[in-house]
Amino acid sequence: MFQAILAVHVLIAMTLVVLVLLNQGKGADMGPAFGSGASSTVFGARGSASFLTKVITLLGTAFFVTSLSLAIIAARGVTEPTTVVAEEPDEIPAAPAVEVPDDTPVAPDDPEMPVAPPPPAE
Numbered sequence: 001m002f003q004a005i006l007a008v009h010v011l012i013a014m015t016l017v018v019l020v021l022l023n024q025g026k027g028a029d030m031g032p033a034f035g036s037g038a039s040s041t042v043f044g045a046r047g048s049a050s051f052l053t054k055v056i057t058l059l060g061t062a063f064f065v066t067s068l069s070l071a072i073i074a075a076r077g078v079t080e081p082t083t084v085v086a087e088e089p090d091e092i093p094a095a096p097a098v099e100v101p102d103d104t105p106v107a108p109d110d111p112e113m114p115v116a117p118p119p120p121a122e
Contacts (some may be wrong), residue, residue, distance in 0.1 A: 002073050009066040016059050023052045 002070070005070055006067055009063070009070060012059055012063045012066060016056065016063060019052060019056050019059065023056065043112070
């Protein structure tokens, strides 16, 4: 449900941006008065401005409603949070013990104790 409302919300936002950029401001009304040919448009000289204004108002209201509904859905937390880890382990297992052979030389812990020289090379 959240994704569907979000998709509609994004489409409304993009449409609003395009329509607001296409909409003429109040100062552009003097062009048709001097015969610029705006009266031959589909909606007439004054029809296109009021039509675009109505569509922008309708889309603005829909944008507000979808924004509010997305905020309410997000606040309620309709979907459960998903994680990559399915379940956290209670205890981390220890690494297995490594067996050391008896003939392995061991370094002394006491730095004053002499270390046996290595065996002669043959």
